[in-house]
Amino acid sequence: MFGFLKEKLSKVVKSISEKIEKKPPIEKKIEVEKEVKKEDKKGVIKKVLEKVTKKVLEKKISDKDLDEITQDLEFSLLEADVAFEVTEKIKEDLKKNLVGKEVKRGQVKDLVVKTFKDSLSEILNVPPIDLKEIVKKKKPSLLLFLGFNGSGKTTSLAKVANYLKKNGFSCVLAAGDSFRSAAIEQLEEHGRRLDVNVIKHTYGADSAAVIFDAMKHAQARGIDVVLADTAGRPHTDKNLMDELKKVCRVNNPDLKILVIDSLVGNDAVPQAKMFDEAVGVDAVMFTKVDVNEKGGAILSVAKTLKKPILFLGIGQDYSCIKTFKPEEFIENVM
Ligand SMILES: Nc1nc2c(ncn2[C@@H]2O[C@H](COP(=O)(O)OP(=O)(O)O)[C@@H](O)[C@H]2O)c(=O)[nH]1
Ligand SMILES: [Mg+2]
Structure with a gap:
């Protein structure tokens, strides 16, 4: 790597x-x-x-x-x-x-x-976070996945749901991407494979309302974690950024996870800055690390945002996530 x-x-x-x-x-x-x-x-x-x-x-x-x-x-x-x-x-x-x-x-x-x-x-010295500790604190906890189009939000959400399930937490998925065609079906397919419920509305529905319903569903059934998908958006699109702000205002997520495709290279920093300024990013997940040997974007985003890197996406399977450890990264590259 x-x-x-x-x-x-x-x-x-x-x-x-x-x-x-x-x-x-x-x-x-x-x-x-x-x-x-x-x-x-x-x-x-x-x-x-x-x-x-x-x-x-x-x-x-x-x-x-x-x-x-x-x-x-x-x-x-x-x-x-x-x-x-x-x-x-x-x-x-x-x-x-x-x-x-x-x-x-x-x-x-x-x-x-x-x-x-x-x-x-x-x-890379930012206080690390432990996802298991965060979701233990509040029931249900809301994890919101945000980022650019195609960065790997939906796939990462499914990987994290699988990780949480394996660690004994019950989950429900919220189809907050009601914008891109087939986004709801893609999430439902993950739900079927992971044996996790998916709360959805129709296409064009208000993303904030879908996530709100998923939280109510989780509360009623004693589910531990809601993992909410959102539509991919260019960080420069004001309307979509405003929609994301609304999602956060209405649902107050416990963890806003910015998903960054490591292949975007030097665009990672402006992306990170814009999302952070709009809604405040709590943690970052880098995807497609398996097909990108560069790794510099991780350093650049860590220095700019000073937010913990939660996981690296290292493939397409559910098991392909890796906890990011700064010492390991340094040993790897030096
Ligand atoms: N190789 C590789 N592909 C990934 C990884 N994460 C996501 N992908 C792929 O990237 C593409 C876009 O992912 P998707 O989750 O739909 O992105 P979204 O638009 O942000 O929701 C899909 O083909 C995924 O299989 C990863 O860590 N490694
Ligand atoms: Mg998606």
Whole structure:
């Protein structure tokens, strides 16, 4: 997973480390204690410590050096969908950690790798959420799936319903997408396969009302979780965004999950920003990670939204969701 991002990062680390290593080292003298053997009057050999001066070769990195060697970093990472803001942060961290530092020959790469890992870890450092704990708190809980057309909302909703069922929670699905043709049938098919009820109205119905009915149904039957589908919308479509605001106002979801297709690359950030500004995103789910090796969009969205990444979609089957773990992601790409 994320092979492309890994390739780009390792190329950048290698090029920075090599360029620093190539700089002529400064010779520095340091005092060290050395064990020497001495014979005393009786001819007995004794071990004593003496101070000796040792020469070491060090690299001192200047601001100018780093500017020169990070020029291609931006372009390389952009190819892996890493947004400008993320690259800038990585550059700043490199400066903070390397400029003026005296680094021993052969140890530059380790320091560069450590700096990269720390930067990524800081970017991904948002308080995690535990879905099971959230749905345990309120009955019924409402999970709302939102996002761009075709991002994988309906599929992800079905995967999450399957995950919750497997963890002992009862579920009902709300056909909140009454807009796209066949959207209701698609959800009903998932309902049949998962053996979960689907609450629907007709096409063209008010999405907020469908979800409201599903909540009433769940309340009456003691169901734990309502998973509500919504129509896909371009984040730039004002009417559809207003409809989404209404859905939230009427139903007050417990978790608004923004579903992002990882294949959209650099468009992930503007999408995330617009949905967050419109209704406030609580968590993000990235889909189609199985067919996208880039992975940079995850870093870009995490840095922009500072919201937890709940799951990664890694295939078309119900079981193809993976809990996102920042440490695992970093180990994967570094
Ligand atoms: N390979 C892959 N395909 C996915 C994943 N998630 C969704 N899809 C596919 O993406 C397409 C659109 O999904 P859908 O759930 O209908 O998107 P929606 O319009 O946002 O509801 C479908 O063909 C899904 O099978 C994923 O994680 N991996
Ligand atoms: Mg859909």
